[in-house]
Amino acid sequence: MTRKGLTMALLLWIIAVILVVAGIVSLVRGQLLWGIVLIIVGLAVGPGGYSIFSR
Template identity: 75%
Template sequence: MVTLLWIIAVILVIAGIFAIIRGQLLWGIVLIVVGLLVGPGGVSIFT
């Protein structure tokens, strides 16, 4: 479960970075924040 959350978090953060590069600043920030919440935050919530 922990590994799955980290994989999802990494994918969200990478997608957010690419969105920022393409010029979609707001969507990129949202994806990065959600990725950070799912990763370290989600791991601490579920364990």
């Protein structure tokens, strides 16, 4: 993997972590729908598993 590819993967991983953490915080605050949406988007953006940007 090139340096640019590694940088992009790291950036996507950081964004995914932020989205999932924000989703968990939303769930704790009682915003069920918004929390679920943030977690799903975080999983879709992340470089591991299913990623909408790697297809």
